[in-house]
Amino acid sequence: MAHVIDIDDPADPRLDDFRDLNSSDRRPDLPDGKGLVIAEGVLVAQRLLASRFDPISLLGVDRRLGELAEDLDGVDVPFYRTTADVMAEVVGFHLNRGVLAAAHRPPELDLDGVLAGARTVAVLEGVNDHENIGSMFRNAAGLGVDAVLFGGACADPLYRRAVRVSMGHVLRVPFARVPDWPHGLQLLRDKGFQLISLTPNPSAMTLAEAMTGDKVALLLGAEGPGLSEYTMRKTDVRARIPMAPGTDSLNVATAAAMAFYERVRTGG
Amino acid sequence: MAHVIDIDDPADPRLDDFRDLNSSDRRPDLPDGKGLVIAEGVLVAQRLLASRFDPISLLGVDRRLGELAEDLDGVDVPFYRTTADVMAEVVGFHLNRGVLAAAHRPPELDLDGVLAGARTVAVLEGVNDHENIGSMFRNAAGLGVDAVLFGGACADPLYRRAVRVSMGHVLRVPFARVPDWPHGLQLLRDKGFQLISLTPNPSAMTLAEAMTGDKVALLLGAEGPGLSEYTMRKTDVRARIPMAPGTDSLNVATAAAMAFYERVRTGG
Structure with missing residues (x-):
């Protein structure tokens, strides 16, 4: 005690x-x-x-x-x-x-360790809003996503507000940094992950069509700019959430939740 | 000018x-x-x-x-x-x-008018958080939900924060009140809507299995208590988002977004 x-x-x-x-x-x-x-x-x-x-x-x-x-x-x-x-x-x-x-604040987890046994991971680039980071961890926990990986320029997941919004799931869902962003994505490909870029681009495939891998890495960029073109080129496929014409892009944590849902729905 | x-x-x-x-x-x-x-x-x-x-x-x-x-x-x-x-x-x-x-603040819209031509509606009970209300309108607009209906005890969608979080979509997506809640749900059934209660209950069907109607009303309750049992009994089916065991329920706006996504995915 x-x-x-x-x-x-x-x-x-x-x-x-x-x-x-x-x-x-x-x-x-x-x-x-x-x-x-x-x-x-x-x-x-x-x-x-x-x-x-x-x-x-x-x-x-x-x-x-x-x-x-x-x-x-x-x-x-x-x-x-x-x-x-x-x-x-x-x-x-x-x-x-x-x-x-x-x-x-413990030492950062090792990427290899975090990926061992993982089948679904979220990879974030430029997500600089603590509430969005917190929401994503909460949704990752709720929908069985195994880990969250940080590419370039993301907000600190251990900031107090992120911890709170995540309902403490930032303390449970493992996370690690991808080195040498975005080149380090090759480490995921080498481990058999299908790399899927989420984009609002209407000419991309739908998420349901694109998500075919046994192991899947879902890449998400900040609300507004989204993923950089340079990063998307390092991935296997670009996928979109089917949206109503003439509306804004979705909040990034919401888009992530739908991608996680689609993964669970198809047995990922 | x-x-x-x-x-x-x-x-x-x-x-x-x-x-x-x-x-x-x-x-x-x-x-x-x-x-x-x-x-x-x-x-x-x-x-x-x-x-x-x-x-x-x-x-x-x-x-x-x-x-x-x-x-x-x-x-x-x-x-x-x-x-x-x-x-x-x-x-x-x-x-x-x-x-x-x-x-x-204009006069409230008439339920019949709002439902004319609608194929997908969200129906809220006890959702008393302005940010969640705002997010739901934003997601409704993004995913082609035709209207939002208010059952009992919801927060005001025209509160400044809800307007802001919705990115102004509360001003565009029509909304109306369901009279005599929850008995007024019969009005939706009479118009051919399948009434689906969203619940975290693991014994419920998955959303993908449950959503079979040509016209669909998705009922959502507040985070925490969820829909009342009394209201759920007035609906046709109970459906859940497939979730990881041992986690909390999802944020209500996030759960709504997944339901809207499932509807779009299946061509609703």
Whole structure:
């Protein structure tokens, strides 16, 4: 069981990992960020405690401590117990989830390891919105996608908002970086993945027609620009979601969800 | 062309329709709300100007006036031209889209009229999140869903945030209320719609198996509780998105998008 430590002074330095989250934790991936992963709420904290991420400490109200009792069994970290008001003062805003967990950012997973046994992966290029990243991990988990790979210029999946929107699935669904983007895609081809570029281009095949591989990598670009032409040329086929004429492209997380759905539907 | 009126005093009463949007426009559907529909940005303003919604006035910077010139041709309303700073002071926050349009809330559309010619409709129960409502309209437009119907207890689709997230599609995709919910579903059955309840229940048929109607109504409930059992009993079939075991339900707008996709895929 975690050691429960009661704290009633919001200035207590033991709470510094949770201080001013809106400012200090904005970009944990940058040199001036703290590099910590923050889980908000019971469900996400549970997922963190069951993940490869090493918890440092938790901060929460008594009721949440009770709800996490089983998950904290055998976990040797402090649980700083306090009131909702003290939490709000430490964190810098009112947090209605009542509990936070902080964890170290672990070393990145190795691409080969992540791909071992994987049959469906999403590969992102330029997806720079944390909510979209979070949504994609949630949908990947829900629809059995084995891993998420990052090509060029994506937002940090461990940013607090991405963790929250993913419902903690960024802590569970493995992810890795594709080296030497986009040339590194050859590593996936060598392992037998069919490389499918998602595009709104109406002259592309439909997703249902294009997705024929036993192992499939679904490439998705940012909303708006989409995948770069240079990257699409490195893939095997371009595929589109069938859309109504004269409408905008779909949100990238929504397009990803449909591609994941199509994969599940056809037994992927 | 709209009449261009230069304004440099943020207190000018002609700008009252755009004042303090975060507070006064929070719930335009409630008696203390203003009942106005607010479009933000060039794209959504264009959609508003091309819609059944009657514009009252626009507020924006000179550059946006230029971008909207064609859309404002023949539109007999004032365009209040000002600076970004004055706009921010009026609206109450910094608005990086540079233009707003206000419109009257028109009378609700008649259900019979909305259903005339429709082959695919979404029917919502208890969807009380404005972003989800907005996303559903965007996805409905993108995937050729003909109308959105509201059963019990849904959020206002004309709330500013829903308008924005929908990319203005709430102003284009027709919507109407189903009377006497859920008994009014009989009106859809009488018109030949197959009524399909979306559920995460793993014992339900898959969506691909269940969706057999020439005309289809897809019923969606709020994330979390889902559709009420009472409502599901009024429908023809229960269908699920095939999901990975042990994961949460999907976001309701994402589930809707997959259902819309399945409908398009099978030629609906």
